[in-house]
Amino acid sequence: MLAAMLNTHLSSIKAQDIELGTIDIATFGANVDGMIIYKNTTGDAEFMSNDCITNGLYKVIADYYPIVMGRPSIGKNGKGVIVVDPDNLCMPDIAELSVKLPAEHFFETCNYKNGDMVKFFNLRKFFRESGISALPEATFSRDHSAAIVRLIRFKDSPYVVLYVSLPHVIFDGTAIAAFLNNWAECTRNLNNPEYKLKYPPVNDRKVVRDYFDTVTAIEPPHTKHFKDLGAESLVKVPSSVIAALLLAAPDIPAFEEQHLLHFTAEKLEQLRQDVDKAQTTNLALAAVLTKTILQANIQMFNSMPTWSYVMFPYDCRHRTEVPMTYSGNLSFSAVAPLESQTVLDGSYKEIAQAIKEHCSKVSSEYAKSLIYTVENEIGVLFQAGISLCNSPDTSYVGLTNLRYMPLYSIDFGYGGPEILSNGYFIREGMQRIYSNKQDGGIDLFMNVKDDLFEYLKKSDELLKYADIIF
Numbered sequence: 001m002l003a004a005m006l007n008t009h010l011s012s013i014k015a016q017d018i019e020l021g022t023i024d025i026a027t028f029g030a031n032v033d034g035m036i037i038y039k040n041t042t043g044d045a046e047f048m049s050n051d052c053i054t055n056g057l058y059k060v061i062a063d064y065y066p067i068v069m070g071r072p073s074i075g076k077n078g079k080g081v082i083v084v085d086p087d088n089l090c091m092p093d094i095a096e097l098s099v100k101l102p103a104e105h106f107f108e109t110c111n112y113k114n115g116d117m118v119k120f121f122n123l124r125k126f127f128r129e130s131g132i133s134a135l136p137e138a139t140f141s142r143d144h145s146a147a148i149v150r151l152i153r154f155k156d157s158p159y160v161v162l163y164v165s166l167p168h169v170i171f172d173g174t175a176i177a178a179f180l181n182n183w184a185e186c187t188r189n190l191n192n193p194e195y196k197l198k199y200p201p202v203n204d205r206k207v208v209r210d211y212f213d214t215v216t217a218i219e220p221p222h223t224k225h226f227k228d229l230g231a232e233s234l235v236k237v238p239s240s241v242i243a244a245l246l247l248a249a250p251d252i253p254a255f256e257e258q259h260l261l262h263f264t265a266e267k268l269e270q271l272r273q274d275v276d277k278a279q280t281t282n283l284a285l286a287a288v289l290t291k292t293i294l295q296a297n298i299q300m301f302n303s304m305p306t307w308s309y310v311m312f313p314y315d316c317r318h319r320t321e322v323p324m325t326y327s328g329n330l331s332f333s334a335v336a337p338l339e340s341q342t343v344l345d346g347s348y349k350e351i352a353q354a355i356k357e358h359c360s361k362v363s364s365e366y367a368k369s370l371i372y373t374v375e376n377e378i379g380v381l382f383q384a385g386i387s388l389c390n391s392p393d394t395s396y397v398g399l400t401n402l403r404y405m406p407l408y409s410i411d412f413g414y415g416g417p418e419i420l421s422n423g424y425f426i427r428e429g430m431q432r433i434y435s436n437k438q439d440g441g442i443d444l445f446m447n448v449k450d451d452l453f454e455y456l457k458k459s460d461e462l463l464k465y466a467d468i469i470f
Contacts, residue, residue: 002051002054002055005055005058006054006055006058009055009058009059009061009062009063010058010062010086010089012062012063013062013066013069013084013086013089014066014084014086015084015085015086016066016070016084017073017075017081017082017083017084018066018067018070018081018082018084018203018205019075019079019080019081019205019206020072020079020080020081020082020169020170020205020243020328021205021208021209021328021329022371022374022375023172023328023329023330023331023332023370023371023374024080024169024170024205024328024329025080025169025242025243025246025247025374026246026329026374026381027168027169027172027329028072028080028140028167028168028169028246028247028249029139029169029249029250029251029252030167030168030169030252030426031137031138031139031165031166031167031168031251031426032165032166032167032168032171032173032176032425033135033137033163033164033165033254033422033423033424033425034163034164034165034176034180034420034421034422034423035121035123035161035162035163035420035421035422035423036161036162036163036164036180036407036410036417036420036421037103037121037159037160037161037162037417037418037419037420037421038159038160038161038162038414038415038416038417038418039158039159039160039415039418040158040159040160040414041158041415043158044414047160047414048151048160048162048412048414050094050096050151052187052190052412052413053094053149053151053162053187053412054092054094054149055187055190056183056184056186056187056188056190056412057092057094057147057149057183057187058092059186059187059190060179060182060183060185060186060187061092061147063186063197064182064197064200064201064203065179065182065201065203065327066084067082067084067170067203067327068090068092068146068147068166068170069084069089069090069091069092069146070082070083070084070085070089070090070146071083071085071088071090071140072140072169072247073247074243074244074247078240078241078243078244079243080243080246080247082170090140090145090146091145092145092146092147092148092149093136093144093145093147093148093149094148094149094150094151095149095150095151096150096151096152096153097132097150097151097152097153098152098153098154098155099130099131099132099152099153099154099155100131100155101129101130101154101155102154102155102156102157103121103154103157103159103161104157104159105129106121106122106125106126106129106130107119107120107121107122108120108121108122108125108260108469108470110262110467110469112264112438112439113439116439118262118436118438118439118441119418119419119438120260120262120419120421120443120469120470121161121419121421122260122469122470123258123421123422123423123424124256124258124470125470132152135148135150135163135165135423136148136150136165137165137251137254137423138165138166138167139167139251140167140169146166146167146170147164147165147166148163148164148165148166149162149163149164149165150162150163151163159418161421162417163423164180165423166179168329169329170327170328170329171327171328171329172315172328172329172330172331173313173315173331173400173402173405174315174317174324174330174331174405175201175326175327175328175329177405177406177407178199178201178325178327179201179327180407180410181406181409181410182197182199182200182201183410183412184409184410184411184412184413185197185198187412187413188411188412188413199325200325201325201326201327202323202325202326202327203327203328205328207322207323207326208322208326208328208330211320211321211322211364212364212367212368212371215364215365215367215368216365216368217365217368217369217371217372218363218365218366218368218369219366219369220334220335220362220366220369220370221337221358222334222335222336222337222358222384223369223370223373223380225335225337226380226383226384226387227377227380227383229383229387230383236379237378237379239375239376242374242375242378245378252426252427253426254423254424254425254426255424255425255426255427255428255430255447256424257428257447257448257449257450257453258422258424258445258446258447259445259446259448259453259468259470260443260444260445260446260468260469260470261443261444261446261462261466261467261468261469262436262441262442262443262444262466262467262469263285263441263442263444263465263466263467264439264440264441264467265439265440265441267441267465267466268281268285268441268442268465269281270465271284271285271288271465272284272285274348275287275288275348275349275352276348276349276352276353279349279352279353279356282312282399282401282433283352283355283356283360284348284352285399285433285444286310286312286352286355286397286399287348287349287351287352287355288348288461288462288465289397289399289431289462290308290310290338290343290351290355290395290397291343291344291346291348291351291461292456292459292461292462293390293395293396293397293448293452293456294308294340294343294344294395295344295455295459296452296453296455296456296459297390297395297452298344299455300451300452300455301391301392303392304340304341304344305340305391305392305393305394305395306339306340306393306394307337307338307339307340307387307393307394307395308338308339308340308343308394308395308396308397309335309336309337309338309387309388309394309395309396309397309398310335310336310338310355310358310359310396310397310398310399311333311334311335311336311359311388311396311397311398311399312333312334312359312399312400312401313331313332313333313334313400314331314332314333314334314362315330315331316330316331316332316364316367317330319362319363319364319367320364320367332362332366332367332370333370334358334359334360334361334362334366335358335359335384335388336354336355336357336358336359337358338351338354338355338358340395342354343395388427388429389427389428389429390428390429390448390449390452396428396429397429397431398427398429398430398431399431399433400430400431400432400433401433402432402433402434402435403433403434403435403442404435407420407434407435408420408435408437419438420434420435420436420443422434422445425445425447427447428447428448428449429447429448430447431444431445431446431447432444432445443469444466
């Protein structure tokens, strides 16, 4: 029965070449993984059934996201494309896994009001003790599936983990959240073959090209900074081969030294008030992290880095006429290059203001310049890549704010998730903020080396606001 339904979905996929945008190609080799944890509160024997989840996934891909079953290639014009060939589809990789321990074994907790406990999923403990040492990651380079799904069930436990891995080259964070919600919406409506998504995705990359054709580029300050560091001395690459070069890049390995801090809503607001009540919570948190990570960096390496970098990605959908339902990459990065001595000597208020001056002045003109940089000055990306890390020479906070993304609304017909967690994600120094619906606070997933985290754990300033979960 399931096989017949899946074949029906696949039969509707048409042959097509989907041209990738410049920012799509710049993310090739990276993927985005998520752990979404659901609780069976009714004892439903069919809770998050594999057949239902699989059927919904095939339907949403076939009807709205055929790009997920395509394969990357170079088009006749030298541009990167995803080739969707009905006779050679890149099929989703879906499987169920069983763990001989209850899910609660992998939970960490901290106290909330009135003795209530907030629960967190410890991924590192899961890989150590579950019998599952790793989960596959979406990758085109090894000809793996572009969509990897694992339904993980536990002994004597009401919890089910939905693990999803998708390639960054076809989705950014906003688009992935939309994809997951659309998948869930299709799954809830499988009994209605005529059902259409309320907000279908816009897949055509032409809407981005057409918009930016009307924009005049303005170079952001951080681009000049990386050029001054030596990017302009790097080998020049003709723009005509950039797509081929980036699509030949190896997969970017996940960084496996993951840590988690939790901030209650009350402590988070207190942090903002202490830093500068005129600033956003995000900027106030970034200021505290920038200084405390620099201090830990100095202790670990026994030297003062020259630069302390802060990076914020921003979604250009909010700054352009491109539809909010656009399904490709339209996120860009703003970087604040701060002199480390200035960070060390400055107050949190001064640091927050300095970050704001660099990272809040984002625009479609800056975004157009960054597209030009990828196409014509690839050395700038290389220089940024070797600079944005924690080392004897640099300190780095890359802060992605996901707290307002519609992740708790991903409901496959059994209710929304109980806990949001993270797979391992790329690059040391990157950090992700998730909302926590259990107490209204936030969870901060940190990609920092274990040795560096040992120094962070001793930071009185950080511990004034945060609970260390793992």
